[in-house]
């Protein structure tokens with residue numbers, strides 16, 4: 176029954192819904208009720224994990240009302256489509272965003288729990304690889320906080336990014352069965368499900384008017400079931416959703432009757448199991464393409480279910496199709512959801528009977544595309560043969576999109592055949608492949624890069640022909656950002672409290688530019704002391720984590736030098752560890768008096784290598800063989816929240832032109848760490864904001880890379896002598912059997928040193944750390960000037976459908992308020 180139909184029913188609902196205050200005793204009542212009815216436990220057998228579950232369930236009530244509100248307002252919605260969401264834990268974040276920290280701490284304390292211990296019971300939701308997936312998570316926090324009528328769409332992988340163990344110095348991957356103890360943050364929507372087809376045939380026919388029509392049939396069908404995850408904004412009653420799809424066997428044919436009748440029960444079950452396989456595992460590749468058919472299936476499964484859902488919502492308003500772009504904006508997080516372009520064409524042309532041109536006009540008004548990388552190995556290309564087999568109608572549509580596009584190119588540049596070959600969606604050699612990035616550019620109204628240098632690079636390299644064709648304004652820059660709610664307020668509560676005290680409130684959490692108010696205290700000795708004292712406490716917290724996980728004791732008085740990120744040749748962890756060895760060899764040569772003058776330094780690494788990335792795994796082994804450093808296993812969101820606030824200095828040292836943006840660089844500086852970096856990605860804009868003098872910048876510039884590579888490859892430059900010394904030590908077996916690392920060292924010599932390690936090999940000593948006052952000052956001023964790097968700014972720049980100003984009230988006593 177619709178809630179507004181009957182006044183008495185409506186009144187009763189309103190009364191019952193209103194009974195959800197957030198004072199201590201109401202929270203306790205809800206908590207106890209969940210212990211008893213949701214968890215079926217009693218006071219006598221409840222542990223911290225049950226405490227976590229009950230706390231989560233108490234928070235999650237009534238979160239659907241923002242959607243009803245948006246429906247009533249009839250607003251245009253923005254859909255963020257991403258194959259990855261790297262969320263980490265939710266409880267601590269939800270409590271802070273909802274302003275319920277004090278209430279929950281007190282409520283739980285009185286019931287015999289500590290909020291921190293309960294928070295610690297949660298497992299990370301790790302449905303992403305690294306920067307791209309974490310960006311999606313930060314964006315969701317900003318979209319909710321800024322009251323956008325937004326939805327995130329993704330896949331509910333049964334296994335997230337693998338857990339990393341280190342055995343004998345080598346990475347070992349362990350499956351991340353994160354749902355094994357349930358997930359209180361998701362609501363299964365058995366009422367929201369769609370069927371998705373694969374394989375089959377295309378039949379050509381004629382419609383009533385004699386026009387050709389196409390229908391795709393046969394093959395196999397699976398069901399997509401929705402799971403919704405609430406994202407509460409900070410200081411607002413808005414709560415938005417991420418809708419994650421899980422694959423299930425089709426409800427209408429639970430098993431293959433034919434095989435069953437033949438007595439092959441096993442086979443009929445296998446068919447059903449194949450359906451569940453689709454969303455079973457996140458591909459663990461960051462910045463490389465996994466060319467497996469199952470990955471293509473994931474991508475289509477994702478966009479098919481998502482578009483069916485978006486269109487169902489649109490159709491409720493009974494508008495004409497021409498209104499679709501006024502109601503719907505879709506942002507593609509890299510090329511992974513690009514099949515959404517031909518899929519929307521198929522729906523409009525084949526199912527809804529619209530003309531091709533009208534459909535194309537709608538499609539290109541709806542989509543926009545974010546590119547995150549220029550690395551050739553990450554560019555998605557799918558064999559034409561694979562798409563033709565899995566999605567035969569989509570392949571025809573892609574050919575048609577390409578034909579009409581190339582006709583326009585030909586009209587603008589008559590006779591330029593080389594250009595047509597370069598710009599074609601289909602790559603011809605060595606075999607036919609679909610270039611997904613070109614399809615995404617052609618099907619979108621805007622394309623953006625993720626930092627200034629990267630946005631310029633894509634215009635001058637991979638998309639240069641498209642800039643000439645469309646004009647430059649289609650290609651924009653939206654520099655990445657991070658949410659200060661998680662990456663400062665939650666991860667570094669002591670620094671957050673100090674900042675709020677100094678600035679007289681928490682306004683900076685939603686207007687990060689306000690941090691500039693700290694600059695006037697940068698020379699205040701008391702403030703410097705308080706600032707560095709927080710850093711010290713965070714270093715002790717990290718030392719405890721390292722003691723517990725690595726059984727290594729580190730000295731919090733030493734400088735902490737951190738490099739945590741995915742292991743990749745372009746990120747040059749190899750160069751970092753080689754420079755550690757160099758400094759170690761130096762120390763060995765020094766006199767005791769000289770050694771006394773050096774700054775003690777703890778070098779900390781963390782990061783996962785893709786399971787099939789042989790050289791990256793060898794880098795991990797090398798790091799673990801240099802015993803003077805710490806390798807923290809299983810780098811993830813939760814340990815990042817401990818590591819980042821504790822760093823004095825962090826390393827962002829990619830070969831110039833390879834790291835599109837980087838986002839951890841922003842997190843470190845916001846937490847008062849200084850950075851050593853190359854002029855790459857967002858490092859450049861960080862330097863612009865905080866001043867080059869507050870960063871340790873070195874290395875080749877992007878525009879010098881081509882020449883440097885050429886010289887390196889043809890041995891026109893000799894190897895850096897310090898580096899030579901380090902390699903000699905490795906060859907002499909000073910860090911274990913050289914055979915363990917020989918192919919890695921070969922990348923520098925016979926491999927031509929593509930990432931310019933020899934060229935950039937820098938041995939810096941950070942004497943500045945000795946001058947504690949100067950260090951504190953630089954740290955304060957740097958953090959104070961990080962306002963630009965809030966993901967709120969990125970979201971505002973993305974020009975998404977307007978936000979809802981009515982929701983912008985401080986969150987009232989209930990979360991969120993029922994919509995009246």
Ligand code: KOT
Pocket residue numbers: 304306307310460461462463464509547548553625655834835836837838856
């Ligand atoms: C590419 C293919 C598969 C999985 C991930 C990628 C990927 C990740 N491409 N770019 N990224 C990173 O995205 C971050 C967010 O924009 C950037 O900060 C980072 O520089 C990219 O490497």
